[in-house]
Amino acid sequence: MAAEKAKKTIVIGHKNPDTDSICSAIGYANFKTLQTGGEYVPCRAGELNPETTFVLDYFKVDVPKLIKSVKTQVKDIEIRETPGVSKNISLRKAWNLMQEDGLVTLPAVTDKNILEGLITVGDITRSYMNVYDSSILSKACTQYANIIETLEGAIFVGDEKAYFDKGKVLIAAANPDMMEYYIEKNDLVILGNRYESQLCAIEMGASCIIVCEGAGVSMTIKKLAQERGCTVITTPYDTYTAARLINQSMPISYFMKTEKLITFDTDDFIDDIKDVMASKRFRHFPVLDKEGKYKGLISRRNLLGARGKNVILVDHNERGQAVDGIENANILELIDHHRLGTVETVGPVFFRNQPLGCTATIIFQMYREQGLEIDKTIAGLLCSAIISDTLLFRSPTCTPMDRAAAVSLAEMAGIKLDEFANQMFEAGSELKGKSDAEILYLDFKKFSAGKTNFGVGQINSLNAEELGKLKNRMLPFMEKAREDEGLDMLFFMLTNILTETTELLCVGQGAAQVVADAFHVGDANEELKQTATLPGVVSRKKQLIPALTVTLEQ
Template sequence: MESTKNEIFVIGHMNPDTDSICSAISYAELKKKITGEDYKARRAGQVNAETSYVLERFGVKAPTYLPDVRIQVKDIFIREVDKVKNDISLKAAYEIMSKNSVVTLPIVNDKNGLEGLITIGDIAKAYMEGYDSKMLSIASTPYKNIIETLDGKVLVGDESAVVREGKVLIAAANPDLMESYIEEGDIVIVGNRYESQLCAIEMNAKCIIVSDGASISSTIIKLAQSKNCIVISTPYDTFTVARLINQSMPVNYFMKKKDLITFTREDFIEEIRGVMAKKRYRDFPVLGKNGEFIGMISRRSLLDAKKKKLILMDHNERSQAVDGLEDAEILEIIDHHRVGSIETAGPVYFRNQPVGCTCTIVYMMYKENNIEIEPHIAGLLCSAILSDTLMFRSPTCTPVDKAAAEELAKIAGINVEEYAKAMFSAGSDLKNKSPEEIFYQDFKKFEAGQISFGVGQLSSMSTDELGNIKEKIVPYMKKAFAEHGLNMLFIMLTNILDESTELLCEGDGAKELVLNAFKVDEVDGKVILKDVVSRKKQLIPVLMSSLQQDNN
């Protein structure tokens, strides 16, 4: 079974905003059209209300959630193997293993659920220890297994029957002695001697196995029918029959059923490697979400594990990236923020431009490659530009952003002002959202020397709406601050129309840092930053500069 190693994931930052999601979707589509390869948009967090409105408005599904990009079982080759039912014989199981050069067979039920595993070692052990003459009955061996193992055919009786009692004997003695040790329900291996065949049936043997393909008289046939005795004819000699018959036992008696070590396609390689090392098994089964058997992996399979291939959109800070980034292969970074802390193993395509939105860069790349922008993609790109530039009010907005948004709006068939108001209204309508959902609508972490801090931003065109948001978010800030282990935490409540921000602060020295950095005073317990609407261009640079001065 092929792994997913040919996929290339295009993914934005954690707690994604509209730009992060829309740029990933749009760029994945662009790369597909340019290269024909398997680019897939993914998201590293939950879709917020504004972005949900945008996706629904243009009929686009949200990208699949990808919280961790460490190597998983599905990223390696999962070997498909023959699956068998639990009543097949040891001999049949061994033949399948030999044919396919495997040492382990999965035993499944009618619904493809894993019941157990049988290995070459289990079969060898069964053969070496199968000296008990009652083993066939102990293992509840189907007669069809005996027939298949001995290449025999049934002359009398029901081949679907099962051995429930008795022992296996060889009729090597004369009839007088045979009468002393044959018991009801036994299986007796006989040759072509009429007397031995007759004696075994009269002693109520459950089955006689006639070796060497010897002829059987009509008298014996009739007697066997009247006594309900199964008669099997085999071309093998008596020695071979005696040697092979225990190989007819079903695998369910010998297979491992309890404490099976299984993995799923979603398990991470670094976690299962330790489990494998502690067990002596060579192969391990992989199961699906509903417990269905998929295939097998081995320790050797791990050597072929391939890193997930990523294109990072709208971020280049390690603290903002999806978990497990160190185990992934970064191919490209497309961003419009400051150059951050992500390191790569080799050179990558890195496009970083001082524009107001990553989607503006994606729009430019569509143009550069002469790729037609479809209406739904135009809608996504335009929405992200309007969102990131606060409908051109943000100082991060450039003439390039505005020109791109206006052209995209024509392709998408929307009125910029009307659509932007509807989009912002949907994004700030948080009546039914929990404080946690509101908090993580647009939240990012940053580092300045030894200081780590987080900044979230919530924007609205309504002062009343921002007031309602504040009532919900303030109590939750203390909890979030403790959970993230940050030195400081800030939440921007940005009024788009007033072009101002009330900044909520948490952490020792957080409020003092802001007041000193922006040269403002606290008024009625509030920190108001007039003409500040951009986290990227107006808040973060000032905080970084102030923190660096303090460190120096």
């Protein structure tokens, strides 16, 4: 039995990805590929922010593929790669193929692998049992090559590529005198070795004569057949057997289903096709690839053992932050530096979570632990992630380990930390021309505490004037966004990297009071209202979220 083809594994960060989410996905996919030799693909669950775009452009790295959902798709299940056949093959050949491979359905395709129709075992049996029309062979436009193959015969006169497309099929059982009354022009006549019968059939204008039991054909008959345009075929079968078999030479195109075919694409989600499959009596359904070409067949049974996509999550473990459909995925690993969240797995997984300032620092450690080389590009990406998440070591989440990792990676990547960090932050804080939605969702995450669902966005900038202009602009939009997202509260951090201060905007019933209680910044009903200045607060993960969560859960 052939070994099962190894599935690729998606390595992906959270929605509204930041630089750590993207760079860690790329860095860890590379790590796993070096470690195992498997296929690990870095992906993203949302659009890039300007800072991350700058980093990828700087190190000339392709943007990871956007994955909007990891729900199980048709391409994730076992597709039976039943080869397609030509619509011109005979019923007998189709039947033999089905018997050899244990099939009940055969797809007919063009030479470019475009699906033309389907024929089933039932179609073949009905063609044999329910057809009583003696003209059916010509109506089906049967090629002589099919007749020769089915009757295991040989052609003496004529072209095997020609078609029998007019007349009926009959057996010359009577004497020649009687044959003259029922043989008509263009008929196909099955007969024996009697010279007189052969001669009569040709003279009556038959399109083809089939000589049974391997009988010889005289030179006179051959010459006359050539002159009259009559095809001559011989078969080792007797007349009865030849008559019984000849309908099996008809092409499957005459009987196959060609209209309103139910097909699925490789990208279709399993949840979307289950009901369609259950409502139809068909055993198998064709699968087409993105180019519309035939790929294989699936049945309802294939859905029973369907396994989700293999996924590794980096830089998050909250279900609300994860890519859509994560509940259907086969989560293999989680690499993170945040609090423990709500992602559930079916079985045990490798889970590495450390209280560090950046996921990339953990990945850097893993390269070192395994003795794997970090190339210049990966070093640059991991270093960029640490700079971003720790605000160049200004964030309280930054540890000595983060700093040491960034220094080592910068040396490998050939960059100067301060100079490169300033370029990164300037690129990330460039907000001109961006809509309110683009600004809010540049770095946005959802959380839950007690019975409260809330979201937090953050902008890091070197430009105090630019941050000041955002205060009045963003508040009205935030209220709309809160309603659209179905959240109880929504917060937005306007973080000044230079002064290490955050202006916090808040909307939602009770949100201002929660901030007042969490950070002791005054009476929410009088002074705080919808904004609060939080000196020294720059980290969403370590400073803002823990304080809000404790307050909300009290």
